[in-house]
Amino acid sequence: MQLLSGNRLGSLTRSTPVKNPQFSTAVQSRSSRKLSTTMATTVKTVTTKEVATKPIDGQKTGTSGLRKRTQVFMSENYLANWVQSLFYALGDEIVGKTLALGGDGRYFGKEAAQIIIKLAAGNGFKRIVIGKDALLATPAMSALIRRRKLYGGLLMTASHNPGGPDNDFGIKFNYSAGEPAPESITDKIYDETMKISALKFGDLSDVDLSKVGVTAFGSFEVEVVDSVEDYLSTLKEVFDFPLLKSFMARKDFSMVFDGMHAVTGPYAKRILVEELGAPDSSLKDCEPSPTFNGGHPDPNLTYAEELVKIMWGDKAPTMGAASDGDGDRNMILGDHFFITPSDSVAMIAANAEAIPYYKSGLKGVARSMPTSGALDRVASALKLPFFETPTGWKFFGNLMDAGKCSVCGEESFGTGGDHIREKDGIFAVLAWLSILAYKNKSVPEGGKLVGIKDVAMEHWNKYGRNFFSRYDYEEVDSAAAASVMDQVRNIIASSPKGTKLGSFTVDAADDFKYVDPIDGSVAAGQGLRFVFADGSRIIFRLSGTGSAGATIRMYIEQYSNDPTQYEKDAQEALAPIIKVALELSQLEKFTGRERPTVIT
Numbered sequence: 397m398q399l400l401s402g403n404r405l406g407s408l409t410r411s412t413p414v415k416n417p418q419f420s421t422a423v424q425s426r427s428s429r430k431l432s433t434t435m436a437t438t439v440k441t442v443t444t445k446e447v448a449t450k451p452i453d454g455q456k457t458g459t460s461g462l463r464k465r466t467q468v469f470m471s472e473n474y475l476a477n478w479v480q481s482l483f484y485a486l487g488d489e490i491v492g493k494t495l496a497l498g499g500d501g502r503y504f505g506k507e508a509a510q511i512i513i514k515l516a517a518g519n520g521f522k523r524i525v526i527g528k529d530a531l532l533a534t535p536a537m538s539a540l541i542r543r544r545k546l547y548g549g550l551l552m553t554a555s556h557n558p559g560g561p562d563n564d565f566g567i568k569f570n571y572s573a574g575e576p577a578p579e580s581i582t583d584k585i586y587d588e589t590m591k592i593s594a595l596k597f598g599d600l601s602d603v604d605l606s607k608v609g610v611t612a613f614g615s616f617e618v619e620v621v622d623s624v625e626d627y628l629s630t631l632k633e634v635f636d637f638p639l640l641k642s643f644m645a646r647k648d649f650s651m652v653f654d655g656m657h658a659v660t661g662p663y664a665k666r667i668l669v670e671e672l673g674a675p676d677s678s679l680k681d682c683e684p685s686p687t688f689n690g691g692h693p694d695p696n697l698t699y700a701e702e703l704v705k706i707m708w709g710d711k712a713p714t715m716g717a718a719s720d721g722d723g724d725r726n727m728i729l730g731d732h733f734f735i736t737p738s739d740s741v742a743m744i745a746a747n748a749e750a751i752p753y754y755k756s757g758l759k760g761v762a763r764s765m766p767t768s769g770a771l772d773r774v775a776s777a778l779k780l781p782f783f784e785t786p787t788g789w790k791f792f793g794n795l796m797d798a799g800k801c802s803v804c805g806e807e808s809f810g811t812g813g814d815h816i817r818e819k820d821g822i823f824a825v826l827a828w829l830s831i832l833a834y835k836n837k838s839v840p841e842g843g844k845l846v847g848i849k850d851v852a853m854e855h856w857n858k859y860g861r862n863f864f865s866r867y868d869y870e871e872v873d874s875a876a877a878a879s880v881m882d883q884v885r886n887i888i889a890s891s892p893k894g895t896k897l898g899s900f901t902v903d904a905a906d907d908f909k910y911v912d913p914i915d916g917s918v919a920a921g922q923g924l925r926f927v928f929a930d931g932s933r934i935i936f937r938l939s940g941t942g943s944a945g946a947t948i949r950m951y952i953e954q955y956s957n958d959p960t961q962y963e964k965d966a967q968e969a970l971a972p973i974i975k976v977a978l979e980l981s982q983l984e985k986f987t988g989r990e991r992p993t994v995i996t
């Protein structure tokens with residue numbers, strides 16, 4: 397172990413290999429007792445060194461944490477300033493607490509972990525629990541916090557954004573229910589970043605993160621844990637693993653999971669292969685890489701291109717799935733078939749009986765505002781409480797904590813439930829496997845296997861189809877993006893109920909505002925929307941997750957209950973309303989973009 401110069405705690409550091417987390421608890425408490433006895437006569441706590449710093453502009457948290465270019469994060473004190481500001485914002489309540497730490501394995505993550513560990517020690521935390529090699533998928537972090545009742549956790553991730561020295565890095569804080577920090581905390585962090593003057597580092601050496609075990613520095617401890625174990629235990633409480641295993645063994649079923657060289661590789665190996673018996677050949681790109689192998693780890697039809705080719709190929713497997721950089725997003729595909737995320741959450745809710753965790757029924761369901769209304773129809777048919785929140789998983793947390801929401805989802809490839817407080821890519825994969833296993837219970841091997849498309853067709857035949865598409869214009873000049881939004885605002889202001897836009901009649905047009913039904917907090921300015929008399933919608937938002945320029949998102953939705961239309965291509969079905977949206981926003985005129993970067 398390398399020691400910082402002048403570190404007098406070196407003689408007390410030690411590493412205890414621990415294999416089983418339950419056993420590890422016993423080992424830790426024994427080792428802490430022993431160490432504190434030693435410490436009583438030598439060193440009581442970690443020494444804190446204060447380092448002067450200055451505020452850095454632009455450290456405002458976006459939709460989910462702070463995301464910037466990696467070089468920005470690597471510049472002097474950039475990461476430390478934000479983390480220290482978080483600790484100042486949280487105040488004395490962090491003293492003596494345990495903080496979880498992990499990330500999606502992207503470039504700079506291991507160095508960042510060492511900086512955060514030292515700051516945590518210098519600010520009074522008593523313990524860090526960190527995933528081996530600093531890896532923790534975002535849903536696994538949420539599960540870890542909840543299972544071990546930790547104070548909270550820091551995730552080093554820029555999610556689906558590419559990684560590497562010339563791409564993105566990010567950091568976000570999850571609070572004690574495992575949920576992304578609410579705006580009341582992120583606003584405070586931002587205030588602190590603007591007045592920060594000192595960083596408090598614990599005077600410790602770097603910790604070896606490659607081995608599971610405990611390293612103690614006086615009263616401060618760092619426990620390196622298996623990144624999968626706690627999360628797997630949570631998933632086993634949700635799904636029927638033996639049923640999934642026997643379904644996976646069917647010769648007429650096959651799947652491919654694309655880890656996109658991101659964090660879920662080790663999770664997929666452990667869960668799909670070792671626990672559920674999928675063959676190794678069903679895993680694609682499941683070796684994590686700090687640059688995601690030069691790819692864009694965003695599971696959509698554009699960036700998961702290779703998976704799409706497999707699923708539209710001659711010998712397509714029954715099911716295809718992918719997850720993103722940090723494992724919270726997912727994409728579900730069938731043989732020549734794409735399940736939109738908006739449909740995915742609706743279909744999971746409608747088929748919740750296939751998942752043992754929901755055996756006593758759903759408490760309620762929720763979706764973000766731009767997500768299609770497919771879920772609304774399920775909620776209405778099943779008489780379930782329904783909530784429409786702003787974009788951002790953090791808005792679901794209060795509903796789940798209050799026992800009002802069991803399943804929720806977002807069009808941005810996020811699906812999840814109240815087993816944790818993050819969206820959960822592997823959950824979505826296991827949920828769809830559960831639906832298939834359930835629907836094929838009485839189908840003998842070699843019979844007509846119910847596939848992903850069959851589930852979708854059955855659903856649309858019952859509820860109708862909400863055609864949905866999102867156009868992303870990435871890295872647009874910020875001023876041009878602002879002009880588009882101003883233009884849309886002007887049209888909203890001059891479009892009272894009854895106004896005709898193309899062949900669509902406006903029912904309501906506004907800037908979405910959410911009043912949290914649990915704590916009454918208000919989130920305004922959450923998306924410009926037109927709702928038409930036939931239920932169709934056009935929505936414009938600026939993304940809160942980009943790291944450079946602005947990303948305009950245009951969301952389009954139209955409902956049909958005409959069965960002859962259900963198999964139509966969404967772009968074809970939505971062509972007239974897309975035309976209206978592009979015309980009213982004058983997007984091309986302001987941005988010079990003739991077409992979007994990504995269509996989903």
Ligand code: G16
Nearest residue numbers: 459460555788789806808939940941
């Ligand atoms: C984050 C949030 C999601 C949100 C998504 C898109 O996802 O956790 O709740 O829907 O960003 O946000 P925006 O439209 O503002 O870019 P992730 O997977 O990037 O963490």
